[in-house]
Amino acid sequence: MKQLNNTIQRLTNHPNKSVTIINLDTGEKIVCNKKGSAIIEEFGSVEAFFESIYQSGITKIRIADRNPSGTSSTPEGEPYTISLVPPGTEAQTEAKSKESVLEEKKPPIMPGLNGGDYGSIGLNAAQIDIAGKLYDYPRVVSELQSAKAKADRLESENQELKTKLLINDTLEGKSVAKTEANAKLLEQAMPMLGMIMQKFAPVAPAVEAAAGLAGSSLSATKQQVVALLAQLDDSTALHLGKLIEKLSDDDVWIDFSELMKKHNLVDA
Known part of the structure; x- marks a missing residue:
């Protein structure tokens, strides 16, 4: 997740730089050449922007960092892919599908809820911070807009x-x-x-x-x-x-x- 952290840092420290993100689940663009300043103005922070993507249920995205160049922009480095499904989730889902229908199935415990531990599923500090804020973000935004x-x-x-x-x-x-x-x-x-x-x-x-x-x-x-x-x-x-x-x-x-x-x- 070092690349994601670098993207968050560059958009925060250099708001004139931009990013293009594609939803690999559908092939649609989430944002196209969107500047860090616009992201911060709309979501409050770059971290909150990626939290909203995670919350929307998208499982895999492709990120391309871009630099301003006149009225256009140029690529910065190579695009990279990020999986928003915590490591091991796919294997756990496949194993559960093979369970007997006679066995009582319990609802999954979301990370960070009901005493869950983000670290136990392999997330680093940056991912833990993003995921921890994820579930309260819609409520906070709604309350701020209402106020x-x-x-x-x-x-x-x-x-x-x-x-x-x-x-x-x-x-x-x-x-x-x-x-x-x-x-x-x-x-x-x-x-x-x-x-x-x-x-x-x-x-x-x-x-x-x-x-x-x-x-x-x-x-x-x-x-x-x-x-x-x-x-x-x-x-x-x-x-x-x-x-x-x-x-x-x-x-x-x-x-x-x-x-x-x-x-x-x-x-x-």
């Missing part, structure tokens, strides 16, 4: 929640602050608006307008403002109406607020 998918999903949900909270905090804070400011300023502005309209109004009070609002649900302040508005000429009333319409716009409201503060019409 990664869960982490990605939680990260996406967390980001969405952060975005929603930021938007809600911004809009709510702006809305509350603006509402409170508008209410306070409007409360101070109402008498001032009354005085402005009274300044432009005729001397005689608008008796008919006031009488028409006597039974209204408007507050006394609003009734006073409406009564004063009714006394204005159409041009003045139109300008004041446009101002009131635009007080909901931030820029107009800020300018209006600063104007009132400038002339000491409201508290600063």
Whole structure:
């Protein structure tokens, strides 16, 4: 197995080098000129890659090491064949086939399971390490993939929640602050608006307008403002109406607020 160890070492230490592996059971290529870097990225390590081949049930493979050469590659040494069936397994299988059908047959004990000993079947240290990890590899890969998918999903949900909270905090804070400011300023502005309209109004009070609002649900302040508005000429009333319409716009409201503060019409 020295050749296999050399292949594992060269692909690990020189990820730009590649390998071609053929399944001699079927004659199909398992990988063709695949670089060590691609193997490590997909399987985590070169050892794990060969473990997956062993686990798939393939019994014999042919390995050809290759070196990069421009856009292609060239052979490195001679291809070699590796048997993935532990030594002696063929003989044991043949012997068991001759056993009497009356004899109770026990399921084979896999190496490394139920207290089995890899060394006892002739595997060296590298083979023992590969075979020992073999049986847990699919479970570990599955758990890692599941954990990664869960982490990605939680990260996406967390980001969405952060975005929603930021938007809600911004809009709510702006809305509350603006509402409170508008209410306070409007409360101070109402008498001032009354005085402005009274300044432009005729001397005689608008008796008919006031009488028409006597039974209204408007507050006394609003009734006073409406009564004063009714006394204005159409041009003045139109300008004041446009101002009131635009007080909901931030820029107009800020300018209006600063104007009132400038002339000491409201508290600063």
